[in-house]
Amino acid sequence: MKSFSVRKLALAAAVAATGLIGATASSLAQEVTLRLHQFLPPQANVPKLVLDPWADKVEKESGGRIKIERYPAMQLGGTPPQLYDQARDGIVDIVWTLPGSNPGRFPSTEVFELPFMMTNAEATSRAYWDLFEKSMKDTEFKDTHVLGVWVHGPGMLHSKTPITKLEDLKGMKVRAPTRIINALLGQLGATPVGMPVPQITEALSKGVIDGCVIPWEVTPALKVPELVSNHTEFGGDHALYTTTFVLAMNKAKYDSLPDDLKKVIDDNSGQEFAAFAGSTQAGADGPSRQIAVDRGNNIIEISAEDTETWKEAAQPVYAQWVEEMKGKGIDGQALIDEARALIEKYTSQ
Structure with a gap:
């Protein structure tokens, strides 16, 4: 009887040990x-x-x-x-x-x-x-x-009324994602409204904003092609933002x-x-753009030649940014030059 009890205890200990090892292995697995x-x-x-x-x-x-x-x-x-x-x-x-x-x-x-x-x-x-x-x-x-x-x-404009030329932006309330894009829109004549992207849908539907700047790819998730019917793209080798x-x-x-x-x-x-x-x-820009096309929305394409007017109007944003960076102890012009060189390097590869 004693030897049976000893064997039973030994077996129980072995089972417990096996369970512990299994639990350890399980914890190691994840x-x-x-x-x-x-x-x-x-x-x-x-x-x-x-x-x-x-x-x-x-x-x-x-x-x-x-x-x-x-x-x-x-x-x-x-x-x-x-x-x-x-x-x-x-x-x-x-x-x-x-x-x-x-x-x-x-x-x-x-x-x-x-x-x-x-x-x-x-x-x-x-x-x-x-x-x-x-x-x-x-x-x-x-x-x-x-x-x-x-x-x-490429970032672009989505609006309730058509934007075919720079002057069309004047006074328009346009959502922007960051302070630099706010500065750009302000320089171009719009009234910039900063807000996180999830707020765009409600802001457009309630008339808080007249338009927004976002890339094509996120427009379906925000229902933008349903809320505005005009989309302005830019020609040339460089995106608006x-x-x-x-x-x-x-x-x-x-x-x-x-x-x-x-x-x-x-x-x-x-x-x-x-x-x-x-x-x-x-x-994902292309498939998202197609949704707006299929709805019959107005796709406006600013030619490469006319885009130069927008570039010229945006130039003060650079000088302002360089000056702001100087106040932070950063050589803004050196960063611009380096960023441009790197972009050019990888674009040409």
């Missing part, structure tokens, strides 16, 4: 859960075509040891301008946001938002990453671990990862990811 927070609905193109594929790839390459929970449309609370601090403070692990949502905080990024600076999203995103690594990583973005930076495709984005991770969370999981994150960060994100976002 070591990290990361919460990704952003401001657009899940069906919008950036979550669908950029952020979800990125997160899926990280999960797969980690062998399931990283799980990325996706929280769209500010589901975890706060407002879009608070996203960067949510990552910095560890309220969430990863955010996708606009540096320009915090005016003056990331001044170097604004060089890519200056009027008629961008050629195409891929080349400009590569240039942005280069300049980020050289001038921004250890200064303006030192409080987070940045995974990628990029820009969207673009907006900068950042995918940022809490620094302590990244530092806490084991080396092999850090490598998974690193392998999906950097310039190639920036180029993928920028080109993919811009790639």
Whole structure:
């Protein structure tokens, strides 16, 4: 009887040990859960075509040891301008946001938002990453671990009344995403109205604004082709404007990862990811534009020749920005020259 009890206890201990090992193995199988927070609905193109594929790839390459929970449309609370601090403070692990949502905080990024600076999203995103690594990583973005930076495709005007020439903008209330685009619109004669992108739908429907500047790709998610019937595009080699984005991770969370999981994150960060994100976002412009075409909306194309008038009118924005940068101890003209050279380099490749 005694030997049976001993055997029974030994078996129970073995089963318990096996359970403990199994639990340990199970916990190792998924070591990290990361919460990704952003401001657009899940069906919008950036979550669908950029952020979800990125997160899926990280999960797969980690062998399931990283799980990325996706929280769209500010589901975890706060407002879009608070996203960067949510990552910095560890309220969430990863955010996708606009540096320009915090005016003056990331001044170097604004060089890519200056009027008629961008050629195409891929080349400009590569240039942005280069300049980020050289001038921004250890200064303006030192409080987070940045995974990628990029820009969207050509920014353009969407309006209730047609904009066929510069004078048509006069007095029109137009939403802009950042202070640089506000400055541009003001210089061109409009009344700029700064607001985060999720507010555009309501602002247009209630008549708070007469139009907005956004790229084509985000228009379906915001119902813009249903709310306005005029869309103004610009000819030439450079876009009216673009907006900068950042995918940022809490620094302590990244530092806490084991080396092999850090490598998974690193392998999906950097310039190639920036180029993928920028080109993919811009790639959604065409299908989104077609929605407006199919509705019979008015697509206005400013010729390359007439676009020169708009460029000329926008030039004071550069001088004003350089002067503002001087007050921050930044050589704005040097940044402009370097950004242009990098964009040209990657555009010609």
